[in-house]
Amino acid sequence: MLIRLEHVEKQYSGFHLDCSMEVPEGCVTALIGPNGAGKSTTFKVILGLVFPDSGRIELFGKPIEQITEEDREQLGIVLSDSCFSRYLNIEDLVSVLSHMYRHFDGKDFLERCQHFGLPMGKPLKDFSSGMIAKLKVLIAMSHESKLLILDEPTAGLDVLAREEILDMLREYMIPGDRSILISSHISSDLEGLCDDVWLIDSGKIVMHEETDALLGEYGLLKVTEEQYEALDKSHILRKKKESFGYSLLTDQKQFYQENAPELAMEKGSIDETITMMIRGEKI
């Protein structure tokens, strides 16, 4: 495992994080959840920006306290609200990064910046939010890192800019020995990119599933109250009261398609799964 969190706890006023999760090698892992669920705190704990009250954090198979400078060079990081000083420009960054990372490829970095139309001489404070987002990802990918940790890399971007960033991430994964831990509010971004998904709510992991299983085996049943009463509920995860009766989340779509074909069944999606897992009532 490249990242392992075991009951990592952090207490803030009005918020308690208690998170256990793993990021395997060669996979794109998503951490999703509503605003204030604990995604950024989890990222900050992994990166050593905040200190947990208890629990164990491993990075590259080592306790986080034993991480060396060489290990840190294997990380490519995007923080949602932070980057290099906005008074610097891309040419400055090349000088800084080439002295920061032994495997920084300045030529490739500059070519990619040009490809994405990022201005070389302008200070970052004059960049649009789309330009900054692309630059952050390019920096993270510029030094042959083994693991990308990306907190909301596509936040606030239009669909074209988002797709460009996702293409960059897909390209990054081609060698096969690299991994990504990503958080995003935009489920469509994750559906086409991630291998597995961890759902966090109020500081706790409430679900872990492979994306293929989530999209292929999860479904949303729409039933009347009478249909609900008669239904075998052994594979229902959550229910939610609706005007017509109930919406029911199942992780065994095929079971209900075979045993109750008359029921309306919608294909599972990350958005609906999040909504039902968080807002729905446990059965």
Place this chain on the structure above:
Amino acid sequence: MTGLLIKDWMLLKRQGRYFMIVLALACILSFMGSESFSSFVTSYLTFMISMFNFSLFSYDEFDNGMAFLMTLPSGRSDYVKARYTFSILLTSCGWLVGTLLRMGLYLVRFSVAEYIEILPSEPMYLLICLIYMGLAFPALIKYGAEKGRNIAFTVLAIFAIGIFMIAKAGFEIPFLKWIDRLAETNPFILLPPLAAVSVLIMTVSYALSVRIIAKKEF
């Protein structure tokens, strides 16, 4: 650490116009202005250039940039090491330029004898700036650029006002009187103890800053 030093150098280059204005003003006022300004050109340049070290904290903190810097391979203690190294080097450069300018000024406008008289005061400006940075940096790292700078300026102002009030009230501070007498006898005699104090303060300050940043959350 080299990467962080280069970052600071790049930020300094962005402020080239500020340094040009400071230097031009120093040159103009030195060679065309009154004699009173000429006498403090070294302290003016050293102080103005050392102020940039305080601005560097603000540049790093802009848009929550510190969090990102702390994820870089160099780590937390290297950040402090780079900041102290760069600040000492930059302030020393400012002081050196000021000293050379003042030397040239005295050779052109006044006399070598007059310059030799004021020579012992030259290193004092550098040492005082280093002491002030040593006292202020841990506060800047702990409380952030804005709050830390306010705390440092407030402490300095209270100290200066206190000395002024004591002097105005006619009280004599025996220690200061003793220093005055020493300086009159041999102006060079104060340099070694002041240098020792500045080295001590910088060393303690550095160790304190490393401890503060190691415990700080971003």
